[in-house]
Amino acid sequence: MQFGVKVNFLKEREGSKLPAMTVVFYVEAPTGSIRKQLGSGLTDYWVYGVLQKSLTKRTVARVNGGILFAGNSSTGLIGIEGVRGQVFTGNASLVRDFSDRLKLGIEVFGGVTNDFNLSRGQLEAQFGGSYSVRDNFAFTFGVLGGRFPASPRMGVHVGLAYDFE
Numbered sequence: 001m002q003f004g005v006k007v008n009f010l011k012e013r014e015g016s017k018l019p020a021m022t023v024v025f026y027v028e029a030p031t032g033s034i035r036k037q038l039g040s041g042l043t044d045y046w047v048y049g050v051l052q053k054s055l056t057k058r059t060v061a062r063v064n065g066g067i068l069f070a071g072n073s074s075t076g077l078i079g080i081e082g083v084r085g086q087v088f089t090g091n092a093s094l095v096r097d098f099s100d101r102l103k104l105g106i107e108v109f110g111g112v113t114n115d116f117n118l119s120r121g122q123l124e125a126q127f128g129g130s131y132s133v134r135d136n137f138a139f140t141f142g143v144l145g146g147r148f149p150a151s152p153r154m155g156v157h158v159g160l161a162y163d164f165e
Contacts, residue, residue: 002028012054019053024066045069048089058097065090088112104129121148128157136163 004026012020028044048066055061068087088111095105104127111122128142140159146152 001031002026012052019051022050022052024048024050055094060095062093062095063091086113101132102129122151123147124151130161136165137161 004024006022006024008020008022010018010021012018025047026044028046030041030043046066046068048064050062050064052060052062066089068089089109090111091107091109093105093107095103097103107126107128109122109124109126113121124144124146126142126144128140128144130138130140132138138161140157140161142157143155144152144157145154
């Protein structure tokens, strides 16, 4: 279960060179049984920033960076399983709307422990997208690969996204 506060303190404006800027803080409470290996039993405290800039009317670039201050240092599909301490994360993506229904994008994600130990680092790239079946319902898909011990070598993800608004 996750509780968060997101503050968008600068909106992107047409004609401006400045990107939209947002800061997010969240707390993730443990919900699974440690005994049954359904969770870590730790509470996460995370803060990260997001920059977003429209390059064209149909193409958006995003960059985020964050710090997991305390809690479960497992991130991603497999995760950085470090000793207690901070995990620094970074992400960059480029998404293009090819039609009103189809969006495709690429993403690079990295994470490293507070002692910058690459034997516990993570570097992944993903190509994927979404196809909107209805205004609030989409099919999502992606192919990913990674480097360093905490990253999956190769993977595929498929999913469904539903917007409750």
